[in-house]
Amino acid sequence: MSNLESDPQETVCEARAGGPAHELLEGRDVVLGGTRGMKVTRTLPSRDRRMVGAWCFVDHYGPEPAAMRVAPHPHTGLQTVTWLLEGEVLHRDSLGSEQVITPGRLNLMTAGRAISHAEESPAEGVLHGVQLWVALPDGSRHTDPAFDHHPDLPVLTAPGVTTTVIIGELGGATSPARAYTPLVGAEVALEAGAAVTLPVRPDFEYAALVLAGAAEVDGEALEPGPLLYLGQGRTELAVAAGPASRVLLLGGEPFEEQLVMWWNFVGRTHEEIERFRKEWAEGGAFGTVEGFDGAPLPAPALPGTRLKPRPRHR
Ligand code: MN
Numbered sequence: 001m002s003n004l005e006s007d008p009q010e011t012v013c014e015a016r017a018g019g020p021a022h023e024l025l026e027g028r029d030v031v032l033g034g035t036r037g038m039k040v041t042r043t044l045p046s047r048d049r050r051m052v053g054a055w056c057f058v059d060h061y062g063p064e065p066a067a068m069r070v071a072p073h074p075h076t077g078l079q080t081v082t083w084l085l086e087g088e089v090l091h092r093d094s095l096g097s098e099q100v101i102t103p104g105r106l107n108l109m110t111a112g113r114a115i116s117h118a119e120e121s122p123a124e125g126v127l128h129g130v131q132l133w134v135a136l137p138d139g140s141r142h143t144d145p146a147f148d149h150h151p152d153l154p155v156l157t158a159p160g161v162t163t164t165v166i167i168g169e170l171g172g173a174t175s176p177a178r179a180y181t182p183l184v185g186a187e188v189a190l191e192a193g194a195a196v197t198l199p200v201r202p203d204f205e206y207a208a209l210v211l212a213g214a215a216e217v218d219g220e221a222l223e224p225g226p227l228l229y230l231g232q233g234r235t236e237l238a239v240a241a242g243p244a245s246r247v248l249l250l251g252g253e254p255f256e257e258q259l260v261m262w263w264n265f266v267g268r269t270h271e272e273i274e275r276f277r278k279e280w281a282e283g284g285a286f287g288t289v290e291g292f293d294g295a296p297l298p299a300p301a302l303p304g305t306r307l308k309p310r311p312r313h314r
Pocket of ligand 1: 117
């Protein structure tokens with residue numbers, strides 16, 4: 001057996017396994033393609049922590065005037081969760097789905113073994129939202145692709161606080177969105193000065209991202225930008241707003257399978273990713289997105305070195 005990580009001694013820095021943590025993942029700015037581009041802050045995967053539960057990708061963009069125009073591209077082995085606070089995005093995919101998403105509704109795309117999709121904003125205007133990926137466990141990652149739009153999501157209410165359960169379960173409220181591992185994604189909307197104690201599960205690990213305003217999460221002052229990793233072992237999580245705020249809560253059972261994530265693919269081995277890339281270049285397996293005015297995105301070149309399976313944190 002061999003440790004696949006390049007610097008194994010770093011693992012001793014790991015916080016007490018299974019316990020609460022406060023780890024600020026700063027994220028980095030990434031410009032998505034298109035002539036005007038769109039700036040996103042990517043907090044997962046980060047160098048030290050690649051996943052929170054099955055959540056493996058977190059992009060936050062806006063609020064700013066922007067035109068989203070993401071040409072057809074493939075996905076494997078994941079679900080995409082599209083959640084907006086402002087604006088509209090039109091989704092089209094290789095199953096023939098065509099769906100405009102507006103704030104407070106969920107677009108959930110299950111790539112399974114193969115899907116392709118395109119996303120664009122139908123009108124110029126302010127865009128504000130998150131694009132999240134959920135890794136599918138090995139037993140489900142070859143499932144048929146699917147697309148679901150969920151306009152009605154359960155909410156938990158407290159004075160000045162509305163918590164929408166986007167996917168998974170929180171405090172007894174369960175989203176109708178299909179999840180393949182025990183997890184939660186929820187948006188906590190707080191009026192200025194409002195506070196709430198969320199009921200959370202000790203077996204889940206959690207992280208929080210302020211999307212708007214400014215809030216204290218478990219006593220840590222947060223503004224839009226970093227993702228606060230909170231670890232496991234909690235039964236309650238305190239959130240308190242300064243100004244009116246929106247806080248995204250992500251959590252789930254720690255995802256123990258090692259992933260190879262490259263470009264838009266989630267797989268398990270270098271060879272698998274090579275095959276996905278070849279299948280996208282050749283067409284066929286990923287289907288065709290109708291109605292998008294433009295060419296599909298070509299996959300970038302694979303790196304010169306082999307892609308290695310990575311654990312959820314180092
Ligand atoms: Mn995509």
